[in-house]
Amino acid sequence: MAKKDDFFKMGAQETVIGHTVKLKGNLKSQHDIVIDGELTGDIDSESTVTIGHGAIVSANIKAKNVVISGNLEGDIDAEVSVEITQTGKVLGNIKAASLAIGAGAFFEGQSSMKGTKEPPFKTVTKVQNKDNDIKPFFE
């Protein structure tokens, strides 16, 4: 993981890395970052990071939202959401408040939810059965 000062600060608008571009280094931006090419390095964005279909990225990502339709090897720390679309492949751990994985997507790693102290299913909901016997819905 890169040190805070190692990051290359990007400009006042969206940063886009096209199909024919290969980059090595760390990116930091207050704005969206879209990667359709290749990147080796870490990414820090206060907005949305999008890894496009066919992109090859080897990076740890810290962002508000992350959408992956390409290939990512690295960990994701998202303030809000992570979406792996049906063409997306992620090899790494994900921390996010919300995680969506499309049918056909590949994800190998651990995921943990942000902003919740315990998983919602621990909040036990009880239902009444026919015999008026109270049983927990989730154990």
Add this chain to the structure above:
Amino acid sequence: MYYYIINPSAGNGKINKIQEKLKGVLSNLGIAGEFVKSTGPGDIPKLTEIGIKKGYSTIVAIGGDSTANEVLNYMPNDKTAFGIIPVGKTNILASSLGIAGWMEACQILAARKTHRVNIGKITTNEGNRYFINKIAIGLEAEIRKNFPAAPKQIVSKVRHNLGILKNSKSFNPFSMRFEIDKSIKGDFKGVNIHITNVSFQKGDQAFMISLQENVPKAEKIQFIKTGDLSYLSDHSSTLYGNHIYLKSSNISVAADDQYIGTTPAEIMVADKRIRIIVGSIV
């Protein structure tokens, strides 16, 4: 104390048609001054130096981007203000400073709202050059080299624009190895690289680096009529930085629409700032 440098060939000689009216407007606004005309290549730098030696507080370029850039290159510091009255074929610089046309430019000069800006410096094998707006590398620079100015006559103009189209179609993509702020290393394959001075805008970075992978199909008939080169700005990548090093060799380079040489090239923020009279910063 205003000193106006006129490029009589700018905008296919548009200035000659509006010159008297322009002088009248400037006079009514109380900002009439000395008017000088360039007579050929290399004249604008000399005229700029004369204006500065004479102690004028404001030097104004009357022409397009290339005229403005020539004057700019000889502005020594931010003590003398620099203004533009856009009458050229391309007035991108004026437009980025919130100056829409020559009439509005006169009002803006009279209001004299100045803004100190960073300018760019590019170093190639041919030497150093300052720029205020944009560096083009690749196809656009080739076009600037091979087709420096659009002719006035319709037949010649059509031939000129057809030549640009042919040049665009036959242009082979090039590979470029680059480095940004000594921390990002990159490789790119495409037809154009544009490095635009965005220090006018809010943000940490002085330059926007735009990369174009392919030449899109231009609307042939429309292009032959207008010669509009906006199809060269169909970028696929956008990055930002303060110090860019273009390592690969022998790719054409243009500064503010003028061919200046070939890569390798180093682009950085110049150690001098200039004071520009602006409308509103875009």
